Amino acid sequence: MGRYVGPVCRKCRREGMKLFLKGARCYMAKCPIDQGHPPPGMHGLRRSRKVSEYGQQLREKQRLRRQYGMQEGQFHRVFEEALRRDGITGEIMLQLIETRLDNIVYRLGFASSRRAARQFVLHGHIAVNGRKATVPSMQVKVGHVIEVRDRPKSRDYATKSVDAATSQQTPTWLSLDPKAFRGEMLSIPTREQIAPVVNEQAIVELYSR
Numbered sequence: 380m381g382r383y384v385g386p387v388c389r390k391c392r393r394e395g396m397k398l399f400l401k402g403a404r405c406y407m408a409k410c411p412i413d414q415g416h417p418p419p420g421m422h423g424l425r426r427s428r429k430v431s432e433y434g435q436q437l438r439e440k441q442r443l444r445r446q447y448g449m450q451e452g453q454f455h456r457v458f459e460e461a462l463r464r465d466g467i468t469g470e471i472m473l474q475l476i477e478t479r480l481d482n483i484v485y486r487l488g489f490a491s492s493r494r495a496a497r498q499f500v501l502h503g504h505i506a507v508n509g510r511k512a513t514v515p516s517m518q519v520k521v522g523h524v525i526e527v528r529d530r531p532k533s534r535d536y537a538t539k540s541v542d543a544a545t546s547q548q549t550p551t552w553l554s555l556d557p558k559a560f561r562g563e564m565l566s567i568p569t570r571e572q573i574a575p576v577v578n579e580q581a582i583v584e585l586y587s588r
Contacts, residue, residue: 436585443577447476448493453516458586469579470570477573478564480507481515483525487555487562489537504533519564527560534560 430438444454461472476482481497484505490496497515499505505512506528507519519525527537541557549555552568 433585433588436581439578439581440585443476443575443579443582446493446575446577447479447482448497449476455586458582469583472582473570473573473575473579474567475518477568478519479515480505480512480517480519480525483519483553483562483564486550486553487525488541488549488557489527489560489562491540495540499536504528504530504536521564521566523564525562525564 440454444451449457457475458468458472461468461475464471481493481500484490484496484499485493489505490499500515501513503511503513504527506526507517508524511528527533537560541560549562550568550572552564552566552572553562554565555562
């Protein structure tokens with residue numbers, strides 16, 4: 380199944396919360412969530428039946444996957460990698476997702492949304508440790524330096540995004556030099572620092588069925 384290219388506000392309406400998929404537009408008054416729009420579909424207003432345990436687990440997985448813009452295959456591979464590592468599987472899964480290159484670019488403010496960050500990386504505007512990186516799913520490690528390449532087109536786009544990123548602060552596990560368009564990963568983020576609105580244990584239980 381290919382990547383979803385339809386209206387992204389539909390995803391927020393389905394989850395009943397803001398997933399911040401459209402950058403600065405999500406903070407505007409016309410946001411469907413702020414206006415109280417119902418879930419999509421002709422029966423959106425009538426969806427009040429009791430949800431099963433499986434349905435709740437599936438909803439948690441879909442919410443997290445959509446928030447980070449990942450396809451099902453990508454998401455499942457991340458879970459399998461977390462399962463192989465020592466530690467709490469749910470927390471490791473969140474750390475692996477959070478330290479993807481496209482998410483780091485978004486967290487540093489070089490792009491207005493995760494989807495825009497993915498495109499920014501794919502088009503070759505980002506360098507990691509001085510080398511061009513074009514794989515959005517690349518795992519960034521502690522000490523890696525992420526910067527916008529010194530090209531007029533790359534810097535112009537990043538400038539607009541950094542100027543517009545007034546609503547978000549750079550996470551404490553990242554450092555940012557906005558004038559040099561450079562950031563560095565200082566540490567692995569903890570569960571409290573990531574703080575997504577999701578029950579990751581429900582996702583682990585879903586994949587463990």
